[in-house]
Amino acid sequence: MTASIKKYRQLRTDVIKHLYYSKMLTLTELSVLTHKSLPLITNVVNNLVADGYILEYGLAPSTGGRRALTFLLNKEKQRFIIAVAMDQLVTQVAMYDLLNEQRVESEILQFTLNDDPGLTASLIDFLKDYILRSGVPLEQILGLGIGMPGFVNAAKGINHTFFKVAGEGSLREHLTKELGLPVFIDNDSSLIAQAELKFGEGKKLNDVMVVNIGWGIGLGMIINGSLFRGHSGYAGEFSHIPLSLSNKLCSCGKQGCLEVDTSLLVLVERAKSEIKRGVSSSLQQRFADESKLHGDHFLEAAKAGDPLAVSILSDAAFLIGKGLSTLIHIINPELIVLGGRGAIAGEIMIAPVQQAIHEFCIPRLAEHTEIKVSALNMDSGLLGAATLVIENCNFN
Numbered sequence: 303m304t305a306s307i308k309k310y311r312q313l314r315t316d317v318i319k320h321l322y323y324s325k326m327l328t329l330t331e332l333s334v335l336t337h338k339s340l341p342l343i344t345n346v347v348n349n350l351v352a353d354g355y356i357l358e359y360g361l362a363p364s365t366g367g368r369r370a371l372t373f374l375l376n377k378e379k380q381r382f383i384i385a386v387a388m389d390q391l392v393t394q395v396a397m398y399d400l401l402n403e404q405r406v407e408s409e410i411l412q413f414t415l416n417d418d419p420g421l422t423a424s425l426i427d428f429l430k431d432y433i434l435r436s437g438v439p440l441e442q443i444l445g446l447g448i449g450m451p452g453f454v455n456a457a458k459g460i461n462h463t464f465f466k467v468a469g470e471g472s473l474r475e476h477l478t479k480e481l482g483l484p485v486f487i488d489n490d491s492s493l494i495a496q497a498e499l500k501f502g503e504g505k506k507l508n509d510v511m512v513v514n515i516g517w518g519i520g521l522g523m524i525i526n527g528s529l530f531r532g533h534s535g536y537a538g539e540f541s542h543i544p545l546s547l548s549n550k551l552c553s554c555g556k557q558g559c560l561e562v563d564t565s566l567l568v569l570v571e572r573a574k575s576e577i578k579r580g581v582s583s584s585l586q587q588r589f590a591d592e593s594k595l596h597g598d599h600f601l602e603a604a605k606a607g608d609p610l611a612v613s614i615l616s617d618a619a620f621l622i623g624k625g626l627s628t629l630i631h632i633i634n635p636e637l638i639v640l641g642g643r644g645a646i647a648g649e650i651m652i653a654p655v656q657q658a659i660h661e662f663c664i665p666r667l668a669e670h671t672e673i674k675v676s677a678l679n680m681d682s683g684l685l686g687a688a689t690l691v692i693e694n695c696n697f698n
Contacts, residue, residue: 313338313346315696318355321375322400322692323500326359328370347373354379355697375400382438383691384446387683388490390415390517391595395432396684406436415451415464422465426480445484447690449493449683455535456488486690491538493686495522496529498639501685502678509635515644518561519622545625560625564618566597572614573600583610601646612650619651623658630663630671641676648675
């Protein structure tokens with residue numbers, strides 16, 4: 303394959319990526335985004351229209367001159383993406399089309415991550431069953447993206463914490479072989495940040511920190527408009543900065559980690575302890591409902607204004623804000639997004655986080671950092687996993 307053909311094929315893929323993230327674009331907008339000439343972009347778009355990937359949608363709003371034609375991806379092209387969002391207790395899978403609309407209903411598996419060597423086989427069985435029941439042929443699936451906790455080397459496709467493969471092989475390669483599809487993996491917090499960058503509060507911003515509040519406390523960092531991974535690819539281990547004054551042992555084996563006072567598992571146990579001591583709370587009735595995880599019950603109770611849940615969550619949010627104050631001094635972000643499962647609680651987390659930032663952060667820095675709760679809510683993990691496929695596949 304000549305270099306010119308390779309570049310042309312890459313440009314086709316880049317055009318599709320920009321349309322995937324922006325929904326509708328004109329030829330001029332695509333030319334600006336790809337840094338390619340308008341005649342070349344026109345040629346590429348015409349070929350993609352002929353191949354059925356792109357549709358002419360209509361005229362863009364008038365800006366004073368001749369209205370430009372807009373283009374969008376064709377969801378009838380029958381190309382699909384499987385997205386998998388994992389945390390320590392729950393695995394969710396969904397199938398999207400090229401317009402990011404779910405084409406097969408999502409499913410949830412209660413799936414606790416641990417050192418069990420059979421964990422990988424269980425995940426494969428779950429995904430195989432989902433794909434089979436979807437009725438979608440493998441040749442119509444572009445790939446499968448998975449966001450998962452742990453020390454994940456996305457480039458090598460290895461999770462050093464969970465899903466060990468015999469002989470220290472690549473988890474990505476093993477899953478690709480077993481599922482018969484291109485598979486891509488990445489850290490869950492990194493993908494949640496990617497979702498915010500492409501679809502959420504961080505869209506078109508350059509310096510953003512996205513806190514993944516869940517069974518642990520993860521962090522994704524957007525610096526200069528791109529996901530920051532650090533030298534070895536493991537940047538963002540926010541859970542393990544030493545902020546706790548307790549002697550409780552963290553899952554990492556160290557003491558003093560932020561996680562031991564702020565993870566949802568800890569907050570739920572604290573609520574149960576207070577209820578046992580006689581504190582009145584709607585959580586007592588909510589926890590009796592086993593159809594949902596207790597962490598979700600806790601967050602919903604806090605959002606509804608339950609005094610006990612609000613108090614416990616506020617304490618945790620203040621400590622998270624204290625940790626963020628340190629990062630603000632180092633990174634000076636434009637925006638901090640509170641996301642992940644914790645986004646269920648909504649705006650209730652913002653006040654204690656801001657209180658801590660005002661208390662511990664230099665005012666000149668604090669006043670230039672905005673705090674928002676993710677509008678993507680629980681979809682951020684799936685959307686991030688979908689982008690993993692878009693970023694790694696081609697459309698030729």
